Amino acid sequence: xxxxxxxxxxxxxxxxxxxxxxxxxxxxxxxxASATVHFGVRCEDTFQDNWxxxxxxxxxxxxxxxxxETAYPVDFYFNLQGAQPAFEYGNANExxxxxxxxxxxxxxxxxTHGDSNIAQVNNxxxxxxxxxxxxxxYQMRLGDSGRQxxxxxxxxxxxxxxxxxxxxxxxxxxxxxxxxxxFGAHGNLYTDDDDQAMPAFAWYVVGNDSLGSGWLNxxxxxxxxxxxxxxxxxxxxxxxxxxQGVNLSGMLSEPTLRDSKIGYACWTNWN
Amino acid sequence: xxxxxxxxxxxxxxxxxTMIASSTARAEELPQTKAHQQFSVxxxxxxxxxxxxxRAGTVEQNKVGSTLIAKLGLGSAEQSSKRxxxxxxxxxxxxxxxxxxxxxxxxxxxxVEARAHLLGKPVSEKMSAAEMEQKGRAFIAAKLxxxxxxxxxxxxxxxxxxxxxxxxxxxxxxxISHAVVANRIVFGRTLHGVPVVGNGSKVIVTxxxxxxLESFHYDWPKYQAAASQNLVDAGEILSRVxxxxxxxxxxxxxxxxxTVPSSQSEAYPVELTPNTQLLALECGxxxxxxxxxxxxxxxxxxxxxxxxxxDSNGMRAGYAGAVPAGRQFESDAAWLAxxxxxxx
Numbered sequence: 078x079x080x081x082x083x084x085x086x087x088x089x090x091x092x093x094x095x096x097x098x099x100x101x102x103x104x105x106x107x108x109x110a111s112a113t114v115h116f117g118v119r120c121e122d123t124f125q126d127n128w129x130x131x132x133x134x135x136x137x138x139x140x141x142x143x144x145x146e147t148a149y150p151v152d153f154y155f156n157l158q159g160a161q162p163a164f165e166y167g168n169a170n171e172x173x174x175x176x177x178x179x180x181x182x183x184x185x186x187x188x189t190h191g192d193s194n195i196a197q198v199n200n201x202x203x204x205x206x207x208x209x210x211x212x213x214x215y216q217m218r219l220g221d222s223g224r225q226x227x228x229x230x231x232x233x234x235x236x237x238x239x240x241x242x243x244x245x246x247x248x249x250x251x252x253x254x255x256x257x258x259x260f261g262a263h264g265n266l267y268t269d270d271d272d273q274a275m276p277a278f279a280w281y282v283v284g285n286d287s288l289g290s291g292w293l294n295x296x297x298x299x300x301x302x303x304x305x306x307x308x309x310x311x312x313x314x315x316x317x318x319x320x321q322g323v324n325l326s327g328m329l330s331e332p333t334l335r336d337s338k339i340g341y342a343c344w345t346n347w348n
Numbered sequence: 349x350x351x352x353x354x355x356x357x358x359x360x361x362x363x364x365x366t367m368i369a370s371s372t373a374r375a376e377e378l379p380q381t382k383a384h385q386q387f388s389v390x391x392x393x394x395x396x397x398x399x400x401x402x403r404a405g406t407v408e409q410n411k412v413g414s415t416l417i418a419k420l421g422l423g424s425a426e427q428s429s430k431r432x433x434x435x436x437x438x439x440x441x442x443x444x445x446x447x448x449x450x451x452x453x454x455x456x457x458x459x460v461e462a463r464a465h466l467l468g469k470p471v472s473e474k475m476s477a478a479e480m481e482q483k484g485r486a487f488i489a490a491k492l493x494x495x496x497x498x499x500x501x502x503x504x505x506x507x508x509x510x511x512x513x514x515x516x517x518x519x520x521x522x523x524i525s526h527a528v529v530a531n532r533i534v535f536g537r538t539l540h541g542v543p544v545v546g547n548g549s550k551v552i553v554t555x556x557x558x559x560x561l562e563s564f565h566y567d568w569p570k571y572q573a574a575a576s577q578n579l580v581d582a583g584e585i586l587s588r589v590x591x592x593x594x595x596x597x598x599x600x601x602x603x604x605x606x607t608v609p610s611s612q613s614e615a616y617p618v619e620l621t622p623n624t625q626l627l628a629l630e631c632g633x634x635x636x637x638x639x640x641x642x643x644x645x646x647x648x649x650x651x652x653x654x655x656x657x658x659d660s661n662g663m664r665a666g667y668a669g670a671v672p673a674g675r676q677f678e679s680d681a682a683w684l685a686x687x688x689x690x691x692x
Contacts, residue, residue, distance in 0.1 A: 267668035
């Protein structure tokens with residue numbers, strides 16, 4: 078199901094993908110933003126020259142997509158080869174749908190290795206396929222350009238770590254762009270045989286249930302040792318907590334908060 | 349001056365440590381769970397053979413749903429739909445999912461969940477595991493007695509206590525606040541003293557701080573015993589975990605194999621491959637549960653594992669799963685380890 082990014086696709090498949098992407102872009106620019114939620118998915122389970130351990134996430138990503146596609150379009154499903162520019166604010170790839178850019182969809186889902194303190198630097202990072210390459214939250218400004226991503230969901234360890242009081246330090250650049258939700262973990266997430274966390278969350282999404290508790294419950298129920306986290310911003314404390322309870326429709330209708338409009342950051346963990 | 353600076357730095361570190369310690373409510377594996385993990389990694393099983401179990405029969409989904417709706421006093425469902433083969437019932441403020449075999453249920457009360465934030469407490473005042481266990485047992489006895497049925501020589505045992513915590517930062521003042529908002533107890537099951545491991549035979553009950561029930565989630569099948577499997581020892585179990593992890597993380601295991609810890613008190617972590625450690629092993633009957641979507645009817649002796657790989661930069665990867673413990677075991681298409689270990 079997952080497509081290796083354009084370079085290794087056959088010519089026919091690549092052309093077909095570009096046509097589909099063209100239609101998708103047409104759809105994006107001819108429908109009101111609230112009409113259809115567009116999803117994009119990027120996952121990686123092997124890494125160049127084994128620079129990071131293999132993880133079995135493709136089945137979970139496949140299962141996530143299978144559920145989402147019962148209700149919404151998934152514009153792309155790519156791996157993370159050469160993907161770093163797709164997360165970098167100001168880079169053309171970041172808003173490019175055919176490049177798998179994070180700001181080219183409403184809801185971006187990813188699974189790869191993550192960390193919050195790589196090499197003793199307080200930075201949330203995601204492992205790319207390329208040797209020793211990370212996408213860094215410092216380089217992100219999510220939701221400020223292109224289709225303006227509203228949700229950034231990552232089945233990755235540790236990137237939403239918050240027990241050290243450094244959450245805002247790690248995420249202020251990315252959140253200041255206006256993204257409404259971060260889904261992730263404050264500690265370990267375990268990959269398992271049955272990959273139930275990702276499709277379980279997807280059912281909450283398409284069922285228009287609360288996104289925050291959907292992530293927390295779906296990931297926890299798959300493995301009670303998982304340490305999921307949901308994080309978001311608000312104009313103030315009350316606004317922040319109210320936003321954390323919204324469903325997919327609510328996510329679209331909540332006003333976007335950027336820069337000085339953000340007065341509060343809030344997060345919830347299991348375990 | 350140097351001493352003063354050192355003293356200041358130390359104070360800052362201690363203050364930060366105190367802040368971290370006071371703001372986190374860590375999951376708590378209960379003493380019996382830790383003891384079982386220690387026994388599993390040093391001894392494997394008490395028995396030399398155990399029967400394979402079969403998840404017996406199914407209970408009609410709608411019947412389970414209507415029984416629970418009546419028992420919980422929810423009125424009637426406003427909507428009924430299917431999420432794959434799971435029955436999904438919803439009311440004004442609640443949802444109830446029933447798995448295809450009727451053995452698994454997930455219930456959520458959105459109105460109670462919405463109150464949880466306002467009832468937040470300082471982490472230091474979190475509900476104790478003992479209180480959660482008492483409340484959980486009382487709830488199961490009052491509301492789930494017709495579902496959580498114990499057979500002869502079966503027990504409901506408390507395994508772990510978990511907490512949902514919130515944090516927030518006022519960006520104008522920089523002030524960070526923390527609260528614990530929900531409390532969760534996980535129960536498991538033993539059959540003739542042997543635990544069921546995996547997501548099968550679990551009851552998970554969540555309370556907010558005023559004691560209201562926010563959610564419950566269970567998988568509780570009836571089991572029938574079939575033919576026995578002779579079991580391998582702890583050394584072979586660890587060797588199987590190592591082999592499976594080697595395939596999963598792509599890192600070659602050392603030729604020397606795994607050493608079985610000699611002391612239960614110093615059992616963990618166990619080095620499996622370079623930078624990869626076993627954090628917990630639990631042996632019993634392995635049941636993935638009906639929420640897995642492909643629950644095997646056959647429940648074989650096995651051991652669940654929790655493994656962490658950590659590289660020199662500190663990046664971690666978590667692997668969970670189970671290995672079969674029978675000297676001869678049945679191949680199961682939904683159980684990766686039986687495929688890996690069954691290869692000739």
